[in-house]
Amino acid sequence: MHSVINKKAIVKRCLAISLAAVLIGSLSACGSSSSEESASSEGLTITNVSYDPTRELYQAYNEAFAAHYQEETGQTVEIVQSHGGSGGQARSVVEGADADVVTLALAHDITLIEQAGLIDSDWISEFDGNSSPYTSTIVFLVREGNPKNITDWDSLVQDGVEIIHPDPKSSGAACWGFLAAWYYAGQRFNGDEAQMKGFVHDLYANVTVMDSGARGATTTFVENGPGDVLVSWENEAIQTVEEYPDDYEIITPSVSILAQPSVAIVDGNADKNGTQELAHEYLAYLYSDEGQTIIGEHGYRPSNEAILNQFADKYDLDINLCTIDDFGGWDAAYDKFFYDGGVFDEIYAQ
Numbered sequence: 145m146h147s148v149i150n151k152k153a154i155v156k157r158c159l160a161i162s163l164a165a166v167l168i169g170s171l172s173a174c175g176s177s178s179s180e181e182s183a184s185s186e187g188l189t190i191t192n193v194s195y196d197p198t199r200e201l202y203q204a205y206n207e208a209f210a211a212h213y214q215e216e217t218g219q220t221v222e223i224v225q226s227h228g229g230s231g232g233q234a235r236s237v238v239e240g241a242d243a244d245v246v247t248l249a250l251a252h253d254i255t256l257i258e259q260a261g262l263i264d265s266d267w268i269s270e271f272d273g274n275s276s277p278y279t280s281t282i283v284f285l286v287r288e289g290n291p292k293n294i295t296d297w298d299s300l301v302q303d304g305v306e307i308i309h310p311d312p313k314s315s316g317a318a319c320w321g322f323l324a325a326w327y328y329a330g331q332r333f334n335g336d337e338a339q340m341k342g343f344v345h346d347l348y349a350n351v352t353v354m355d356s357g358a359r360g361a362t363t364t365f366v367e368n369g370p371g372d373v374l375v376s377w378e379n380e381a382i383q384t385v386e387e388y389p390d391d392y393e394i395i396t397p398s399v400s401i402l403a404q405p406s407v408a409i410v411d412g413n414a415d416k417n418g419t420q421e422l423a424h425e426y427l428a429y430l431y432s433d434e435g436q437t438i439i440g441e442h443g444y445r446p447s448n449e450a451i452l453n454q455f456a457d458k459y460d461l462d463i464n465l466c467t468i469d470d471f472g473g474w475d476a477a478y479d480k481f482f483y484d485g486g487v488f489d490e491i492y493a494q
Contacts, residue, residue: 187219187220187221187222188219188220188221188222188419188422189221189222189223189224189419190222190223190244190245190414190417190419190422190423190426191223191225191226191241191242191243191244191245192206192223192224192225192243192244192245192246192247192426193226193233193236193237193241193243193245193247193248194225194226194227194233194246194247194248195227195229195230195233195247195248195249195316195317195357195358195405196227196228196229196230196315196317196357196358196359197317197358197359197362197377197379197380197383198247198405199225199227199359200383200442201379201439201442201444202223202225203225204438204441204442205430205438205439206223206225208435208438209221209223209426209429209435210222210223212429212432212434213422213425221422223426226243227359228356228357229310229311229314229315229356229357229358229360230248230249230250230253230314230315230316230357231253231313231314231315231316232314232356232357233246233248233253234246234248234253234254234256234257235256237260237410238256238257238260238262242413242417243410243413244409244410244413244414244417244419244422244423244426245407245408245409245410245414245423245426245427246407246410247405247406247407247427248316248405248406248407249315249316249317249319249320249358249405250316250319250403250404250405250406250468250474251268251274251275251404251406251468251474252319252474252475252477252478253316253406254267254268254406254408255474257408257410258408261412262410262411262412262413263408263409263410263411263412264409264411267408267409267411268406268408270408270409270424271407271427271428271430271431272431272447273404273447274404274406275406275407275408275427276404276405276406276407276447277407277427277430277431277435277439277446277447278405278430278436278439278444278446278447279402279403279404279405279444279445279447280377280378280379280403280405280444280445281320281324281400281401281402281403281445281463281465282317282320282321282324282375282376282377282400282403283376283377283378283381283394283395283397284300284373284375284376284381284394284396284397285362285365285373285374285376285380285381285384285392285393285394285395286372286373286374286392286393286394286395287372287391287392287393288390288391288392288393289393290393290395291372292304292305292372292373294372294373294395295395296328296397296398297324297325297328297329297347297397297398297399298332299373300325300347300373300375301343301346301347301350302350305350305372305373306352306370306371306372306373307347307350307351307352307371307372307373307374308351308352308353308355308361308365308370308371308373308375309321309348309351309353309354309361309374309375310354310355310356310357310358310360310361311354311355311356312481312482312488313482313488314356315355315356315357315358315361316358316405317357317358317361317376317377317380317403318358319477319481319482321375322344322481322482322488323401323466323468323471323477323481324397324399324400324401324466325343325344325347326340326344326481326487327399327401327466327470327471328397328398328399329343329344331399341487341491344487344491345491345494348491348492352370352371353370353371358376358377358380359380361374361375361376362374362376362380362384366384366388366392373395377403378394378443378445379443379444380443381394381443382394382443382458383442383443396460396463398464399464399465399466400463400464400465400466401465401466401467401468402465402466402467402468404468405444407430408427409423409424409427410423431447431448433448433451436448436451437451437454440452440454440455440458441455443458445459
């Protein structure tokens with residue numbers, strides 16, 4: 145089997161580690177002021193540590209929230225935004241990045257911060273839908289004309305197909321994608337795990353670049369040129385097709401997964417910074433009609449079904465989706481697949 149990580153990916157990982165170190169220091173500085181200072185005439189400040197592909201979403205949402213909050217309270221608010229691979233972002237908060245809120249790719253990443261004592265244990269019930277104001281799924285992005293005839297997960301194990309895929313060790317999108325492929329293999333091979341491992345092994349043998357995050361994988365595929373197919377967040381694929389309508393198209397596999405990005409207040413930091421109430425308002429407004437509309441405009445599936453239906457032309461709403469519950473929840477999924485020595489390491493080592 146050829147290596148699934150090329151030199152470019154290794155360089156990107158090294159840069160990501162360096163940037164993470166800078167992020168921890170810079171975000172700690174952002175949150176070091178007292179609650180009195182944060183409520184000064186310069187206005188309020190909170191920090192949202194998020195994952196890779198939400199940059200454009202939160203650019204638009206932060207502007208809308210700031211206007212709403214000023215209208216409601218008369219106070220100005222600045223939102224400091226940070227993006228990276230979801231797992232790496234969670235670790236940066238555990239290691240000291242002074243996030244008031246986190247908006248990450250999967251609940252397990254927030255659980256890591258909870259286990260560090262920074263988030264209250266009931267965080268998942270603080271907001272509707274298990275604190276998931278929007279959902280997404282995993283699709284395939286191919287080049288115009290689909291020259292390799294990619295139609296389903298089976299296509300990804302064929303000889304000569306080059307896949308761009310982020311790293312499940314650092315990327316939430318990659319975890320969702322791995323689980324979707326595993327679920328498909330389970331249906332195809334009637335739960336025979338030896339054959340399922342063989343199928344997923346063959347898929348990852350075709351991965352030529354494994355970036356640390358989903359946005360990096362998109363950049364590799366779209367701007368740098370290699371690969372026949374990108375295993376992608378749906379919103380990333382939608383955005384790419386909107387930007388390059390003559391160059392790419394989306395293939396929806398027969399089976400994918402209901403991806404549920406999660407949000408939470410980092411209670412330890414918010415209490416220290418005097419931003420608990422503001423942080424709650426910031427996340428709660430994601431569920432407002434304005435927040436949900438912005439979510440739909442940026443390629444995520446709003447949790448409000450009525451607003452989701454307004455964007456039905458963007459999504460395949462009939463896609464067959466498994467859920468994390470089909471894997472026993474995130475703790476069980478990580479134990480089996482993603483922790484050191486798990487199924488991913490087993491097939492990767494081969």
